[in-house]
Amino acid sequence: xxxxxxxxxxxxxxxxxxxxxxxxxxxxxxxxxxxxxxxxxxxxxxxxxxxxxxxxxxxxxxxxxxxxxxxxxxxxxxxxxxxxxxxxxxxxxxxxxxxxxxxxxxxxxxxxxxxxxxxxxxxxxxxxxxxxxxxxxxxxxxxxxxxxxxxxxxxxxxxxxxxxxxxxxxxxxxxxxxxxxxxxxxxxxxxxxxxxxxxxxxxxxxxxxxxxxxxxxxxxxxxxxxxxxxxxxxxxxx
Numbered sequence: 027x028x029x030x031x032x033x034x035x036x037x038x039x040x041x042x043x044x045x046x047x048x049x050x051x052x053x054x055x056x057x058x059x060x061x062x063x064x065x066x067x068x069x070x071x072x073x074x075x076x077x078x079x080x081x082x083x084x085x086x087x088x089x090x091x092x093x094x095x096x097x098x099x100x101x102x103x104x105x106x107x108x109x110x111x112x113x114x115x116x117x118x119x120x121x122x123x124x125x126x127x128x129x130x131x132x133x134x135x136x137x138x139x140x141x142x143x144x145x146x147x148x149x150x151x152x153x154x155x156x157x158x159x160x161x162x163x164x165x166x167x168x169x170x171x172x173x174x175x176x177x178x179x180x181x182x183x184x185x186x187x188x189x190x191x192x193x194x195x196x197x198x199x200x201x202x203x204x205x206x207x208x209x210x211x212x213x214x215x216x217x218x219x220x221x222x223x224x225x226x227x228x229x230x231x232x233x234x235x236x237x238x239x240x241x242x243x244x245x246x247x248x249x250x251x252x253x254x255x256x257x258x259x260x261x262x263x264x
Contacts (some may be wrong), residue, residue, distance in 0.1 A: 027049070027172075027177075028049070028051070028131040028255055028260065029048070029177070029198070029200075029255070030047070030070075030192040030254070031046075031047055031232075031234065031250045031253065031256065032046040032047065032060075032068060033045050033058060033060055033061070033249070033251075033252055034160070034234045034254075036088045036204050036213075038084050038239055039236065041238055042051045042236055043058070043060040043252050044056075044059060044061075045058070045086070045087070045234045046137075046201070047179070048068060048070060048180060049069050049172070049215050052074055052076045053076060053078075053079070053151060053172070054073055054075055054078040054079070055079045055168065055170075055179050055200070056081055056087040056181075057075055058085070058087050058088065058089055058090050059085065059089040059090050061090030061091075061094065062094050062097060063069040064177050067253065070252060071097075071101075071103045072093075072097040072098050072130050073098055073103075074104070075098070075108065076106070076109065076149040077108070077111065077148050077259060078094070078108070078169060079112070079153065079168050080179025081158075081166055081167065081179065082112075082113060082165035083113070083116075083119050083163070083164075086203065087182070088119070088120075089123065092123050092126075092127035092139070093127055094108075095124060095135065096105055096118070098134070099131075099134035099222045108139070108150040109139050109141060109149060109262040110138055111141040111142075111146070111148065111153065112140075112166075114164060116142055117140040120138075120140070120246040121135070129176055132168075144156075144166075149195060151171070152170070153169065154169045155167070156169075156188040156190060156191055157205045158189065159183050159184045159214040160183050160184070160213075161211055161212040162216045162228070165181055165183065167179055168181070168192070169196065176195070176203075177198050177199070178192045178199065178200065178228065179192070179197060179200045180193075181202070182202055182204070183202060183212065183213070183214070184212050185221070185222070189222060189226075190226060195228070196229065197227070197258050198229065198230040198232060199230065199231050200234055201219065201222065201232070201234070202213065202232055202233070202234060203215065203218075203219050203233045203236060204236070204237055205237060207239065212238075216244060217252060220244065221244075223252045231248070232246070232248045232256065232264070233247050233250075236249070
């Protein structure tokens with residue numbers, strides 16, 4: 027199982043692209059403004075993406091979706107349905123972004139299926155969503171199981187019980203650490219991550235959604251760079 031970190035930054039990072047993860051070249055978790063560019067840099071095409079799991083509607087996690095849809099519709103050759111999984115209102119949100127970015131191009135949604143459920147199966151991926159703590163935003167984290175491997179994603183969240191449920195016994199858990207020393211509502215800092223690592227049963231924890239503060243290593247967690255490849259059951263590859 028390969029995860030490719032197309033971006034590992036927060037919304038205002040100057041050194042990292044917004045957080046976005048590609049799984050086995052066909053599943054995206056979030057798709058921010060640099061998502062499609064980084065997808066291509068990784069050697070994957072938008073046409074190869076089968077599903078996108080949206081954690082919440084902030085722009086650093088969703089503003090790449092209109093470009094993904096346009097490229098699939100006008101440059102794609104595979105056909106097939108793109109599955110967009112997200113919080114309640116995901117279809118209206120995507121339609122609104124598309125109308126702003128490319129007015130009159132709603133036909134690109136003809137082969138898109140929207141899912142607002144809290145669990146389901148798409149393209150061989152069994153998924154479960156749980157609400158996490160991100161201010162007033164309707165935000166969710168995910169557990170994804172495919173090809174015998176279980177992955178977890180916190181999305182944007184401060185400390186909450188849902189993170190432990192999402193990470194329980196997963197092969198790898200992708201956890202946000204927006205701040206090193208500062209506290210910011212709806213996000214984790216280094217102390218929060220250290221506390222999480224004491225309780226989680228995840229086999230591996232990888233930190234993302236990072237800001238530009240000088241960053242100390244966190245024992246028990248890994249910090250991938252942008253475009254890093256991670257083989258679950260192996261180490262970070264450049």
